[in-house]
Amino acid sequence: PDRGVNAFGVRDYPFKTAAKEAENHLEILETLNAFVKDGTIKAIGLSNETPWGLSKFLELAEQLGLPRIVSVQNPYNLLNRAYDIGMSEISCRENVGLLAYSPLAIGYLSGNYRNNQIPKNSRIGLFGDFWTRYKEDNAKKAVDDYYKLAKENGLTLTQMSLAFVNSRPFMTSNIIGATTMEQLKENIGTADIDLSDEIIEKINLIHSNNPNPT
Numbered sequence: 001p002d003r004g005v006n007a008f009g010v011r012d013y014p015f016k017t018a019a020k021e022a023e024n025h026l027e028i029l030e031t032l033n034a035f036v037k038d039g040t041i042k043a044i045g046l047s048n049e050t051p052w053g054l055s056k057f058l059e060l061a062e063q064l065g066l067p068r069i070v071s072v073q074n075p076y077n078l079l080n081r082a083y084d085i086g087m088s089e090i091s092c093r094e095n096v097g098l099l100a101y102s103p104l105a106i107g108y109l110s111g112n113y114r115n116n117q118i119p120k121n122s123r124i125g126l127f128g129d130f131w132t133r134y135k136e137d138n139a140k141k142a143v144d145d146y147y148k149l150a151k152e153n154g155l156t157l158t159q160m161s162l163a164f165v166n167s168r169p170f171m172t173s174n175i176i177g178a179t180t181m182e183q184l185k186e187n188i189g190t191a192d193i194d195l196s197d198e199i200i201e202k203i204n205l206i207h208s209n210n211p212n213p214t
Contacts, residue, residue: 001053025056029066036067045071045099051086058094069096071172076100078109078146078161079139079214081207088170097172100165104177105214108134109161111147138213145206153199158183162190164203 002024032044044067046054054072061068072091076083076098083091083098091098104110133139143157150160165174178184195203 001049023056025053025060026064029057029060029064033066043067043070045069045073047073049074049087051090054087054090054094054096058090058096071097071099073099073101073175075102076165076168076171077103077105078164078203078207079105079134079142080212082212083170088168091170098168098170099173099175100171101175103162103165103174104158105161106134108139108143109146109157110183111143111157114140114143114147133214136213138210142206142210142213145210146203149199149202149206155193156186158186159190159193160195160199160203162187163193163195164200166190166193167195167200 029044032041035041036044046057046069049057049072054069057069060066072087074083074087077100080102083100087098090096146160147157150157153160155163162174162176165171176184176187178187
C-alpha cells in the first residue's frame with residue numbers, strides 16, 4: 001500500500017498519516033489489467049494489506065470488470081496472528097487466500113534464538129537491528145511457552161509452528177525459508193503433520209494469554 005497501514009510491528013491504524021493517504025486502487029487495477037491482457041501475468045495479489053484495502057480492490061474489480069484479487073501476502077505466525085482479526089473472514093468468504101510470509105517469525109519460532117542465543121551468520125546475527133520487535137520480553141515468553149508445548153507433544157518448535165500455519169482455513173501457501181537442506185526437509189515435512197484439537201486448543205490458550213506480542 002502507498003498509504004499508511006498497521007504493518008511491521010505497528011498494531012494500530014496510523015491516524016497521523018491518514019490525511020496524506022494515496023487512494024490509487026483504480027490506477028493499480030487498471031495497470032495490472034493491462035499486464036493480464038497481454039499475458040505477462042495470470043493473476044494479481046496484494047501484500048501487507050488491511051481489510052479496508054482488500055475490500056476496496058474487490059469492490060472496484062466487481063464494479064468495473066477489472067481483475068479480481070486472488071491472494072494476499074501478509075505475515076502470519078504464532079507470534080503475529082493479526083490476520084485472524086479481520087482479514088481471515090474476507091479470505092474465507094471472498095476466496096482470497098493468504099500467502100503467509102515469515103511463518104517462523106524470522107526464525108524465532110525455530111527455537112534457535114532462545115535464551116538469548118544468536119547463531120553465527122543467522123538472520124538476527126546479521127540484521128538483528130532491523131527486527132527489534134522480536135526481542136521484547138513478551139515475545140520471548142511466548143516462544144518459550146510454545147517451545148515447551150511442542151516438546152511435550154514430540155514435535156520441534158519449527159514443526160508445530162509451521163503445522164499450525166498450514167492448518168488455517170484461509171491459507172493458500174506457507175512461504176517457508178531455509179538455509180540448509182536439513183531445515184528445508186523439516187519445513188516441507190510439516191505438510192504431513194496434523195495437529196490435534198487438543199494441541200490447537202493449548203496453542204490458542206498461550207495466544208490468549210499473550211496475543212500478538214510482535
